[in-house]
Amino acid sequence: MNVPDDLFYTESHEWVRREGDNARVGITDHAQAELTDVVYVELPKVGAQAEARGQIAVVESVKAASDIYAPVKGTVLEVNKALEGNPALINTDPFGEGWIFVLKMASPDDVKQLKGAAAYRAAIA
């Protein structure tokens, strides 16, 4: 299972790429493999306030709807509109084209409280 070294991870299987004061967020390769066949993504609204570990988006597979949580506190800056037409990008490229939203972090240091790649690898082993 792919777990890139340069990302941060949550226990609920989101990944975070720090981009200055912003955090780009998606779900991990492990999460997409568990869900399989993503058929719909309910994106957050740009400008929405996100609380750390607060429900912010929904990813639906054929079988079930799964909540996606904001890894850190912040404001939604951007959402991946490409997922509206092609939700399967989450399956085919979870760490790239399948990103879900970008947060402007309330305190960028919050990412340090998330798991690193090694800890996440251990968590899904």
Place this chain on the structure above:
Amino acid sequence: MSDAAQKKTPLYEEHVRLGAKMIPFGDWIMPVQYSSIMEEHQAVRNNVGMFDISHMGQVVATGAAAAEWLNEMLTNNVEKLEVGTGQYTFLLNESGGIIDDLIVYRTAPEEFLLVVNASRAGEDFAWLERHRAENVSLSNRSAGFGGVAIQGPRVVELFHALLGDEIELPARNHIVDCKLNGMDISIARTGYTGEDGVEVFFFAKDAAKFWNTVLKTGEQFGIKPCGLGSRDTLRLEMCYPLNGSDLSPEHNPIEAGLGFFVDLKKPKFIGREVLVQAKENGTAHRLVPFRMKSKGPPPRPHYGVWLASEQIGEATSGTLSPSLNQGIGMAYLPTPQARAGTEIEIEIRGQKFPAVIEKKPLYKKP
């Protein structure tokens, strides 16, 4: 979570070896998918797929009075069954509510095989045993048998490859016994997918051998092992009901739109009076299929169904249809509103999405 209480089918090891994702299903642990629900669904629609149905219950009723007795237990007319044929039927309680939907086969003049839902097998057997007539004997042979459903347009080619060209598959709703590589098997031409297909039963000891023989021979026909996930999307596209979701003791077969499998000309069967009333006076609700009108989240069981700012029911089933690439579902709705073409709304996480009531089936082969 302990899985000590979960029952494994005789094909459990094969599922694990194939990398299936295993989930609890009632008392059982079953494969929900091997590769992808979408791919497995398409394999059945376009080629052929194989499902483990060993969890389904098998009850055998024998005796000189077996046909007469079963006719008082079940809604369809058992007397119409010749040896080697089967029919879809219901087991009802006294209020006409559905205990189970099942297929009953006449396997000999005085012997019947009932193939029942896994989740109801214990309850069905207890009910039948409690109502058993004196000169009928009942046995629950579920534990000793395995079964698979092999479904899809290439099923005939596959069976010719397995059994030789001289062997014909039984006709629809017929069942035959034969041998494959020394294994005793029963082949019934039936299914739950809307495709041509069979359900095959065999001794539990032969399960892995049968499964692997079919997968190997099926390779050339694009066979895929298929899990409960695609079994659900396939059946829902056809509007075949799932007991526990679309059928329950709170609903009768007339409300469920399945009166075709009820023979009210029979003088006596459990639940008959309620069904006669339902047929004559109509029912307050009716189970209808619906389709989402726009791209959006798929409907799920228990989502609210709305009409003109009033909630009129809730979905009993719902999913994304892989064949239609649209959300589909079923719901019991008040009969006056339960008409094909009626525009409704489905409430999904507080937001309402447009849908339309359709006729059965939701998917027709192109």
